[in-house]
Each structure stands twice: as structure tokens, then as C-alpha cells.
Amino acid sequence: MEFNKCPQCGSFFAYSGKMCPNCANKDNTRIQKLENYLLNYSVPDTVEELSANTGIPEKDLNRYINENKKFQNLF
Numbered sequence: 001m002e003f004n005k006c007p008q009c010g011s012f013f014a015y016s017g018k019m020c021p022n023c024a025n026k027d028n029t030r031i032q033k034l035e036n037y038l039l040n041y042s043v044p045d046t047v048e049e050l051s052a053n054t055g056i057p058e059k060d061l062n063r064y065i066n067e068n069k070k071f072q073n074l075f
């Protein structure tokens, strides 16, 4: 069996995907939160502010913005 190392938490997982199931779940929850926020509020000036308002860590927000086309024009 082939194992992949999760870039987020460093644990190993046995299916093909970018990260382990735990981190993928966390990401999905956060992305939903972010989408919800964007539906209800206008985009703040900085990622810092968005992080404070959504409770999503800045490094994760930056990752979503880089990886996800629908967030790429936010800032």
C-alpha cells in the first residue's frame, strides 16, 4: 500500500488526495464558514481582518485563496 504524508499535520494516510481525511474535513468546514461569511458580509481590507472575523487562521486563508479559484479575486 502506498502512503502519503499530510502536508498539514504530517500524519500518513493511505488514499490519494492532497491531505489526510482529518485535515480535509477541517478545510471543508472552514471553507464553508468562509463562503458563508462572504455571502453575508463585504470583504474586509486585509486577510488579517478576515481571519479575525471568521476565526480561520491567516495561513489557512492564504492557502484557500491560493488554491481556490473562487477566492482568488478577494484581495
Ligand SMILES: [Zn+2]
Binding pocket: 006, 007, 008, 009, 010, 011, 019, 020, 021, 022, 023, 024
Ligand atoms: Zn492532516
